[in-house]
Amino acid sequence: MFCSIISATIRGIEARKVDVEVDISQGLPVFDMVGLLNSEIKESRERVRSGLKNTGYHLPPNRITVSLTPANERKEGTGFDLAITAGLLVSMGVINKKSVENTMIAGELSLDGQLRKIKGILPMIIMAKETNIKRFIMPYENVKEALAIDGVEIIGVKNIKDFVELTNNGYKNNQIEINKDEETAVKYPDFLDVCGQENAVRAALIAAAGAHHLLLVGPPGAGKSMIAQRIPSILPPMNLEESIEVTKIYSVFGDKSMNGLIRARPYRTPHHNITPQALVGGGYKAKCGEVTLAHGGVLFLDEFAEFSRKTVDYIRQPLENGEINVSRNDANYNYPSDFMLVAATNPCRCGYYPDRNKCMCTDADVKKYMEKLKGPVLDRIDLCVSMYKTDIKEINKGGKYSSKELLKKVVKAREVQEERYKDFLKHENEQDESVNDQKIILYNSKMNFKMLQRYCKLGEKEEKLLDLIYEKYDLSTRGYYKIIKVARTIADLEDSADIKEEHILQAIAYRIDNLWC
Amino acid sequence: MEEYNFYWYFYAEVFGVSETLAEKAIKLYKDPQYIYEAKDESYVINGLKPKEIEILNFCKNREKLLKNMDESRRLGIHMMHEGENIFPEFVGLSDPPKVLFYRGKRPLLSPDNISMVGARSCTEYGKSMAYNLALDFAIVGKTVISGLAVGIDGACHKGALDCGGLTYAILGCGLDLCYPFSNKILFDRIIKNGSVISEYPVGVKALSWHFPKRNRIISALSDKLVVVEAKKKSGTYITVEWALQKGNDIYAVPGRATDPYSDGCNELIKQGAGLITDIGDVYGEELKIAAYMYRKTKNDSITLANENRLVYNNCDLLPTDIGTIIRNTRLPENRVLECLSRLEIEGFIEQPSKGYYCRKNV
Numbered sequence: 001m002f003c004s005i006i007s008a009t010i011r012g013i014e015a016r017k018v019d020v021e022v023d024i025s026q027g028l029p030v031f032d033m034v035g036l037l038n039s040e041i042k043e044s045r046e047r048v049r050s051g052l053k054n055t056g057y058h059l060p061p062n063r064i065t066v067s068l069t070p071a072n073e074r075k076e077g078t079g080f081d082l083a084i085t086a087g088l089l090v091s092m093g094v095i096n097k098k099s100v101e102n103t104m105i106a107g108e109l110s111l112d113g114q115l116r117k118i119k120g121i122l123p124m125i126i127m128a129k130e131t132n133i134k135r136f137i138m139p140y141e142n143v144k145e146a147l148a149i150d151g152v153e154i155i156g157v158k159n160i161k162d163f164v165e166l167t168n169n170g171y172k173n174n175q176i177e178i179n180k181d182e183e184t185a186v187k188y189p190d191f192l193d194v195c196g197q198e199n200a201v202r203a204a205l206i207a208a209a210g211a212h213h214l215l216l217v218g219p220p221g222a223g224k225s226m227i228a229q230r231i232p233s234i235l236p237p238m239n240l241e242e243s244i245e246v247t248k249i250y251s252v253f254g255d256k257s258m259n260g261l262i263r264a265r266p267y268r269t270p271h272h273n274i275t276p277q278a279l280v281g282g283g284y285k286a287k288c289g290e291v292t293l294a295h296g297g298v299l300f301l302d303e304f305a306e307f308s309r310k311t312v313d314y315i316r317q318p319l320e321n322g323e324i325n326v327s328r329n330d331a332n333y334n335y336p337s338d339f340m341l342v343a344a345t346n347p348c349r350c351g352y353y354p355d356r357n358k359c360m361c362t363d364a365d366v367k368k369y370m371e372k373l374k375g376p377v378l379d380r381i382d383l384c385v386s387m388y389k390t391d392i393k394e395i396n397k398g399g400k401y402s403s404k405e406l407l408k409k410v411v412k413a414r415e416v417q418e419e420r421y422k423d424f425l426k427h428e429n430e431q432d433e434s435v436n437d438q439k440i441i442l443y444n445s446k447m448n449f450k451m452l453q454r455y456c457k458l459g460e461k462e463e464k465l466l467d468l469i470y471e472k473y474d475l476s477t478r479g480y481y482k483i484i485k486v487a488r489t490i491a492d493l494e495d496s497a498d499i500k501e502e503h504i505l506q507a508i509a510y511r512i513d514n515l516w517c
Numbered sequence: 518m519e520e521y522n523f524y525w526y527f528y529a530e531v532f533g534v535s536e537t538l539a540e541k542a543i544k545l546y547k548d549p550q551y552i553y554e555a556k557d558e559s560y561v562i563n564g565l566k567p568k569e570i571e572i573l574n575f576c577k578n579r580e581k582l583l584k585n586m587d588e589s590r591r592l593g594i595h596m597m598h599e600g601e602n603i604f605p606e607f608v609g610l611s612d613p614p615k616v617l618f619y620r621g622k623r624p625l626l627s628p629d630n631i632s633m634v635g636a637r638s639c640t641e642y643g644k645s646m647a648y649n650l651a652l653d654f655a656i657v658g659k660t661v662i663s664g665l666a667v668g669i670d671g672a673c674h675k676g677a678l679d680c681g682g683l684t685y686a687i688l689g690c691g692l693d694l695c696y697p698f699s700n701k702i703l704f705d706r707i708i709k710n711g712s713v714i715s716e717y718p719v720g721v722k723a724l725s726w727h728f729p730k731r732n733r734i735i736s737a738l739s740d741k742l743v744v745v746e747a748k749k750k751s752g753t754y755i756t757v758e759w760a761l762q763k764g765n766d767i768y769a770v771p772g773r774a775t776d777p778y779s780d781g782c783n784e785l786i787k788q789g790a791g792l793i794t795d796i797g798d799v800y801g802e803e804l805k806i807a808a809y810m811y812r813k814t815k816n817d818s819i820t821l822a823n824e825n826r827l828v829y830n831n832c833d834l835l836p837t838d839i840g841t842i843i844r845n846t847r848l849p850e851n852r853v854l855e856c857l858s859r860l861e862i863e864g865f866i867e868q869p870s871k872g873y874y875c876r877k878n879v
Contacts, residue, residue, distance in 0.1 A: 198850040199839045199872075217871055347870065354836050354870040356640045356778060363638065363667055364697075366870075386872020388838035465862075472862060490851075505858040506851055509839075515871050 003090040003097060006104045007083035008127060009075040010120040012326075012333030013252045013288065015127035019069045020080060020105075022087030027063030035068030038076040047109045048084050055113035055160040057094060064088070074330055076285065079118040082107030082137070085160060086167075099167045100137075104128045107139040113160040115139040119254040122247050125149045135171070137163065145251060148244060148261040186264040188233030191403045193226065196394030198401075200227055203385035203510055205406050208234045209413035210444035210489030213319070213341040213380060215304070215373075215512060218387030220351045224344035225269075227387075228300040231342060232265040233403040236411050238296060245336060246296045249288060266297030266339075272306040280314045281326040286333055288326075291318045294339040304343040305372045315341070316376045343381065345373060355389070370515050382445055382482045384512035413492040417443050424451060444489045449481075456484050462501055469508060476513075483507045521586050524549040525598040526718065529616045530576045530585070533691070533721040536730060538569050540612055553577065589719050594618050594692050607737045609763040614716050614734060620692050621712030624685050630739035631799070632662040632765075634732075634756045635669025635746045640778050641836050641869050643746030646770050647672035648679075650743065653796040653808040655682020662687065662738050664731065665713070669745045671700050674707060684711040687734045689727035691715065696723035729755045736760035743793055744769045747781035754781065768793040824848065828856035829876070832866050836873035 002023045008015040031045050045066075049059060066084055068075055083105040089095045106124060108116040121142040128136050129151045138146060140156035147154065155171055157163040166172075194201055200216060204227050207214040214231075216224040238246065247262045270279060270290045281289035291299060299315075301307060318324045322338035348366040352358035361369075421442035447455070458466065470480055484499070487507040491499045528549035532539035545563050546552045552573070560570045576582075589596070597604045599615045605626040607613035617624070631654055635647055651661045651673040661677040663670040665686035677684035686707050690696045692715050695704040707713055716734065717727065732752070736742055736759040744767065747753035760767055768791040772779020786792050797805030831837070831845045843853050857874055860866045867877045 196840055196844075198843060199854070202850050354641070354873050356776075360638070364699075367699075384871065386839070386870075388840045388872065391840065391844060394840075394844070468862060494851075502851075502855050505855040505862075508858040508862075509854040514868055 001091045001093070003087045005083045005087045005090075005100060006102075006133065007080055007106050008104065008124040009073075009077055009079075010123060010252055011073075011331070012286070013123055013248050013292075013335060015120065015123040016073070017127060017131060018075060018080075020083040020087050021067045021069065022084065022091050023065045023067075024060060024088075024091045025063050025065070029061040029063065031059070031064045031066075033066045033068075035066075035071045036074050037068065038074065040078050041068070041075060041080055044078070044081050044084060044109075047081050047111060048088065050111040051081070051109040051113040051160055052085060052088065054111060055164075057089065057092065057160075059088065060092060077119065078108040078116075079106035079120070079124075081109035082115060082139075082157075082163070085109065086137075086163070089164065094164060095167045099170065102133055103135045103137060104133050105137045107137070107142075107157070109160070115141075115157060115159055115163075117141040120252045121146050122148065122244070122251040125152055125154075126244075126248070128152050137166075144260040145247070145258065148247065186237065188264065188403065189226075189230050190233060190399075191230050191401050191406060192399035194223055194230065194399050195397065196390040197223055197227070197387055200385045200387050201401055201406075203383050204231055205234065205401075205409060206486065206489050206493065206510070207231070207340065207342075207383050208406075209410045209493050210382075210417070210485065211340060212382040212445040212486065212489065214343070215378070215381045215384040216342065216344040216387060217347050217384065217515070218344075219355070219389060220346065222387040222389060224387060225300070225302055228269075228298065228302075228342040228344060229267060230403060231298050231340065232267050234406040234410050235265050235297070235340070236407070236414060238263060238265060242296050249292055249295055249336070253288060253293060266294050267300065268294040268297070269300045269302060272301070272303045274307070274311060276311045276314045279311055280318065280324050280337075281333075281335055282328065284328060286326045286328040286331040288333075288335045289324070291315055291324055291337040291339060292335040295336045297339060299339045299341050301341070301343045304345040305369060309372070309375055312377050313375055316380070319377065319380045341377075341381065343377075347386070373515065378512065379478060381512055382486055383510045384515060385510055409493055412495075413489065414443070416492045416495075420455060421451070424454070444485050444492070447485055447488070452481060452484060456488050456499055458499060462499060462504060465501055465504055469504075473508075473511075473513065479511065479513045483511055486510055521589070521596050522598055523582070523586075524553050525616050526586055526596065527553050527576060527582055528598075529596075529618070529716070529718045530582060531573065532616070533717045534572050534576060535569070538565075538572055541565075541569075542573070543615060585719055588693070589618070592620065592693055592719065594620050594719065595623065597623075605738070610733060610737050610759075611762070612733075613737065617714055617716060617734075618692050618718065619712045619714045621708040621710075622683070624712055624714055624738065626738060627660065628740065629658065630660045630662055630685075631741045631743065632735050632739045632756070632760070633669075633673040633743045633745060634663060634735060634753050635673070635744060636748055636751045636753055636778070636781075637666050637668040637670075638748075638778070639668040639746045640776075641875055642772070642834055643669055643770075643778060644672040645834050645875075647745040648676040650745070650770070650793070650796065651676025651682075651684075652680055652812075653805075655680050655684070656808045656811050657796065657800065657804040658682075659800075660684060660711070660739075662735055664688075664728075664735055665696075665700055665704065665707070667697050667699060671703055673745070674703050678703070678706050678710055681710065685738065686711070686713045687731050687738070688713055688715040688723075689717070689731040690723035691717050691719040691721040693719040694723070728752060732756040733759040736763055736765055739765070741766045741768065741799060743799070744782055744785060744790070746770065746772060746778055747785075748778060749781045749784060751781055757785065766791060766799075768799060770794070824852060825856045825860060828853060829860055829865055832860075832874050832876050834876055836869050836875045838873050842874065 005020045007018050007020050009018050086105050090097050108118050117139055125146045135153040137155040140158045143156035218224050243261050250258050268290050279289050280291050318337035324335050324337045326333050347353040348361045348369045350359050353366050487499045487503040490503040490506050542552045596618050647669045654661050655677040660683040662685045663673040674684050695701045732755045736756050742760040742765050769782040769785040827846050831842050843850050866874050
């Protein structure tokens with residue numbers, strides 16, 4: 001008897017529908033599986049056979065054929081075990097065919113018939129919702145994650161026995177303890193732990209407010225990583241959409257610690273030995289990399305000078321477009337990767353320059369070390385701040401700003417920006433109808449030339465000052481615009497409609513060009 | 518275009534390959550023309566080794582010599598040699614230079630010359646002292662001689678140039694290249710406002726053993742030597758030894774007792790070198806006051822607003838980090854940043870390294 005079950009595979013971070021067809025017919029007893037399968041799916045045969053046997057169902061000694069369609073697409077993942085089992089049980093007449101109609105089934109089997117957690121449940125359920133599937137049967141452990149999406153009936157099963165009972169009695173005893181709204185408060189480390197370093201904290205505040213990228217320079221132990229780690233705590237909380245996007249990524253990546261929807265902004269710190277593939281995504285399955293895992297959060301590159309330049313240059317595309325395209329022989333995926341880059345570096349090889357009591361590096365060594373930072377990625381960093389040894393008095397006094405205070409300022413500044421650029425988008429869309437993506441929210445760091453001219457009008461005094469700066473520091477055009485952008489953010493933070501002299505002066509202190517003077 | 522003396526140029530070429538051979542040969546033959554014209558047999562009789570004969574024959578390539586001479590002329594390099602009446606008379610040196618190349622003004626041996634040396638790895642204090650001393654020397658009309666190295670040497674030249682003074686830089690390579698290249702701007706300024714000098718013909722690279730030789734010219738061109746900042750193990754000591762041999766006056770700029778960057782200078786003072794903190798220690802109070810007055814007329818216009826003044830007062834000659842400045846001024850960090858940027862734009866302070874500020878030489 002023939003039977004078809006709906007299931008799904010993961011491509012990139014999206015799910016694709018796969019039909020699992022099972023047919024039991026007269027003939028020599030064989031178990032064949034077709035449909036361009038990865039080896040973990042081919043091995044599914046053994047798990048299904050033993051799982052069924054140990055639950056009390058014996059496969060009939062007939063010719064069994066399982067086909068996964070569309071047959072020309074490569075499939076991967078262990079989620080097909082349960083779908084195949086379901087198909088077999090229907091074909092064997094154990095389950096009513098009607099009860100699994102318009103139902104998506106996914107789950108991994110263990111040999112004793114228990115079900116195991118699988119990766120990528122969230123994209124699957126999103127796909128199920130989009131294609132109007134009524135119900136989704138999945139391993140019980142995955143339920144919490146799936147509950148983030150409304151509109152599909154979710155059935156969590158613990159083993160095959162459970163599954164058969166539930167399907168046969170019309171899903172009456174579906175016991176899921178839903179406490180959907182147990183929104184646990186997201187916990188981040190707090191900026192109160194940072195002693196002294198007001199200047200760097202302020203730079204972090206400005207960076208967070210205008211979505212600028214940030215470079216921290218300082219001796220070992222000054223607290224560069226500490227500041228970076230605390231930046232997610234002053235980024236506005238994620239809305240549901242963002243949250244789902246991030247959860248989708250981690251769902252596919254298979255983060256074991258994941259429990260339901262991710263609410264905290266990610267914070268990733270890849271080691272400087274990282275390969276390009278691990279950083280931006282790759283491998284033969286074209287898995288996502290650190291830049292994607294940092295989507296919506298902070299990517300912290302500690303010891304920035306120690307990264308191989310080639311590796312670092314790969315993040316240019318995500319910095320510019322907010323997504324990364326990964327191509328491998330049978331895959332071509334676009335992964336979202338809109339993150340805030342925080343890089344940290346020592347000022348020289350020993351780390352203590354310009355403290356001449358400790359640093360014995362020659363000027364040439366220092367210069368060489370700094371030269372290593374140069375490149376397209378550094379060009380896209382707007383803010384640079386230097387850190388220093390904290391005074392003992394400051395350590396005893398503790399931090400000056402709490403994350404809560406700072407967050408308030410950031411949220412306010414971002415609201416101002418959203419309000420301002422909303423008009424711009426509207427205006428643009430009138431002229432050009434192809435741009436209709438209302439989802440884009442612009443921040444100061446993303447301003448283009450046109451917007452700079454419109455939103456960063458300068459007074460006479462300010463223009464004079466900028467002229468002087470442009471000449472004195474021999475700025476490039478990019479460097480010039482960077483200063484204006486940062487000044488705009490500072491003005492937003494200080495609740496000023498116009499950019500004033502003081503904002504420009506502060507912005508100069510954070511400029512990055514003078515790293516190599 | 519001046520004509521070079523072909524045979525002396527040949528001597529310089531040999532000197533560029535092997536200094537010892539050149540000196541040995543000139544002692545034997547007295548005149549470079551004789552070296553050039555001598556045959557292998559003559560060399561053997563005079564006791565030159567086969568390897569040395571090989572070098573001499575290698576340098577005798579007439580076409581190459583002419584080509585190099587053309588190249589030198591094109592670059593505006595002048596040559597002078599022993600025996601010419603313009604050639605400076607070096608007294609007190611055991612092996613005075615025989616040939617000198619220079620670009621710029623012709624160097625003169627004068628009692629107004631003063632040599633300044635110091636280490637390449639140095640502190641901001643050292644650089645600032647070097648700059649200020651050189652500036653004052655130049656103001657009172659002295660000629661500053663140094664070695665164009667990074668660090669102290671560069672600061673000395675810069676100080677002298679910044680008030681339009683005369684300065685000579687002695688190089689350890691051919692004058693077609695600037696070593697270290699990071700001082701290229703300085704190199705070009707010196708050619709306009711003084712001269713770069715070398716014993717080596719064009720095409721000779723800056724090799725490590727050239728520098729001790731170069732140092733003897735630095736000490737030979739004047740009768741005073743100021744050591745600004747030097748560690749105990751520093752090339753500067755070689756210059757000091759040359760100067761002592763010649764009988765120059767040695768002055769050293771004192772540093773903190775515990776500072777490893779100044780322990781060489783402090784040691785020199787212990788051994789009896791003159792202690793110099795301003796130019797009065799070398800040339801007497803009168804010139805010191807003259808320099809002071811000159812500077813004062815230039816910088817009389819410093820008027821700073823209250824907060825700027827407070828921030829400026831908290832900047833030191835040594836680079837100070839922003840944290841310390843914020844702490845000491847007790848101003849909010851954004852105000853401090855504003856003041857620092859303004860002071861920097863107006864030229865009162867500078868950032869030698871990102872986030873560290875120090876007073877500029879005013």
